[in-house]
Amino acid sequence: MAFQDEILCSKSHEYVWKNNTIGLTDYAIEQLGDIVFLELPEIGDEFNKGDAFANIESVKAASEIYMPISGKIVEVNTALVDSPESLNEDCWENGWLVKIETTAGEEELSDLLTYEQYKKELE
Amino acid sequence: MVKETYLHEKHVALGAKMVDFAGWHMPVQYSSIIEEHKTVREKVGLFDVSHMGEVIVKGKDAIAFLNKIVPQSIDKLDYEKAVYCQLPNKDGGLIDDLIIYNLGINLYLVICNASRIDEDLNWIVRNKRGMDVKIDNQSHNYSLLAIQGPKAIDLMKKMGYKIEGQKSFTIKPAIIEGVHLLASRTGYTGEDGFELLVENEYSEFLWDKILEDGQEFGIKPIGLGARDTLRLEAALHLYGNDLDETTTPVEAGLSWSIPKDKIADYNGKEVIMNQLKNGVDKKLVGLVMLDKNIARHGYDVYYQGEKVGHVTSGCVSPSTGKNIALAYIKADNDISIGTTVQIMIREKLHDAQVVKRPFIEKRNRV
Structure with missing residues (x-):
């Protein structure tokens, strides 16, 4: 099964994979253009759904990234901080941002979209 | 009502990402800003700047x-x-x-x-x-195409243009591929090149011809995104960012452009002459970030714990790999080339060093 078939997407263009891995969608990356800077949170930081937890910058602009579900950061993709431009190649398997432990229940997941639904929304 | 240049369809066909800029629907990038930037520094790029007046x-x-x-x-x-x-x-x-x-x-x-x-x-x-x-x-009657980069001259020659002795900051009437135009050896990138002023109805033909003839030189169409990073590396001012009605040319570091012996009176002469003689309260400086953070328009500048100014333009510099910026700072302190100041970015202070402008060596003085 492809990675994208197992993700849920927020309307602010973040995805969550198997309730534990968070990243930005290909559409978000495409819109941002050349990624040149990424700032990720510390392990142990806790965020609620909708909180800004990371900062990303392209050549043109700076943006915040929001939590698609609540959780505690247990791992950050430090390799990506050193080479944020690789997000332009792969924002999925190697391009995840953080891993979390979550207690998010059904209600938090209810407004997230499957990748297929998300792509439709963008049309 | 957003305006479109005569080349709008060309941009869309080339897959450009379009944005609204100064009331115009303009291409911000065709492929990647960094790639387009490097094309202009290393080869040659073509810009539609028909929105200019x-x-x-x-x-x-x-x-x-x-x-x-x-x-x-x-x-x-x-x-x-x-x-x-x-x-x-x-x-x-x-x-x-x-x-x-x-x-x-x-x-x-x-x-x-x-x-x-x-x-x-x-x-x-x-x-x-x-x-x-x-x-x-005449803004609505003319299109402006810019050819910029180290291969710009070769490309102009290939298109039959006789450059012979035409220096930087001169303009000549010319016929290129049968099209009557004005060819100005100017630009907004820090590179050598030309800006071609042509009647709207010939702009599409000329655009295609330049891209066709430029193929052997590695030409690419360049959007406004790379235009901004190119001009900032060359420390060329952008109106609305680095210049506005609250900044004088002396404060903006443009004293070099002002004749000291002009007899005729002009608007603002008293203030400008007084500043040339007695100095200014604020001045424009170049900054290079000392960490990975990027200074952006509007960020505050601090020195020894005190707010001393603000960033007017900032970006990654694809040619140097550094993060560069222009900022206005108070002139009444000991900040000079080499001084470390701080930029407030997302509520944290980040070191930046005051450096000479431009950030790259310009190649457009002929």
């Missing part, structure tokens, strides 16, 4: 009129020469920055920023009272 100033008092509205000496501007100018208000603050060309006896071309054309025309009309001068806004 073109205003003809003609009549018996054309020189006297232009001398009244810019600090530069238009009476000393020779035939087919161009000069970088500013349009100050009575307090020396800048309404716009311009390039003025001498096209013939009492005939001048003024190129201005798309975002400022209405303000410029307003100001110009107010200043021409009692003078024998006609102002003819």
Whole structure:
């Protein structure tokens, strides 16, 4: 099964994979253009759904990234901080941002979209 | 109502990402800003800058009129020469920055920023009272194509243009591929190159021809995104960011462009001359970030715990790999080249060093 078939997407263009891995969608990356800077949170930081937890910058602009579900950061993709431009190649398997432990229940997941639904929304 | 240039369909067909800029629907990038930036630094790029304003100033008092509205000496501007100018208000603050060309006896071309054309025309009309001068806004009739980069000259030659002796900041009428145009050896990238002023109806043909002939030189169409990073590396001011009605040319680091011996009176002369003599309260400086963070327009600058100014432009510099910025800072302190200051980015202070402008070596002085 492809990675994208197992993700849920927020309307602010973040995805969550198997309730534990968070990243930005290909559409978000495409819109941002050349990624040149990424700032990720510390392990142990806790965020609620909708909180800004990371900062990303392209050549043109700076943006915040929001939590698609609540959780505690247990791992950050430090390799990506050193080479944020690789997000332009792969924002999925190697391009995840953080891993979390979550207690998010059904209600938090209810407004997230499957990748297929998300792509439709963008049309 | 957002305006489109005559080349709009070309941009869309090339897959450009389009944005609204100064009331125009313009290509911000075709492939990648960094890739486009490097193409201009290493090869040659083609820009559609038809959103820029073109205003003809003609009549018996054309020189006297232009001398009244810019600090530069238009009476000393020779035939087919161009000069970088500013349009100050009575307090020396800048309404716009311009390039003025001498096209013939009492005939001048003024190129201005798309975002400022209405303000410029307003100001110009107010200043021409009692003078024998006609102002003819030709912006809607002409397209402007820029060819920029180390291969720009080879490309112009391939298209049959005879450059022989045409220096930087000069303009000549020419026929390229059968199209009548004006070829100006100017640009906004820090590279050598030309800006071609052509009647709208020939712009599409010329655009295609340039891309076709430029293939062997590795030409690419370049969007406004790379135009911004290219001009910032060259420390060329962007109106609305680095220049506005609260900044004088002296504060903006443009004293080099202002003749000290101009006899004619002009708007803002008293303030500008006084600042040249006695100094300024704020000045524009170049900054290089000392960590990975990027300074952006509007961020505050600190020195020894005190807020001393703000960033007006900032970006990654694809040519140097550094993060660069322009900032206005208070002039009454010991900040100079080499000094470390701090930029407030997302509520944290990040070190930046004051450096010389431009950030790269310019190659457009011929």
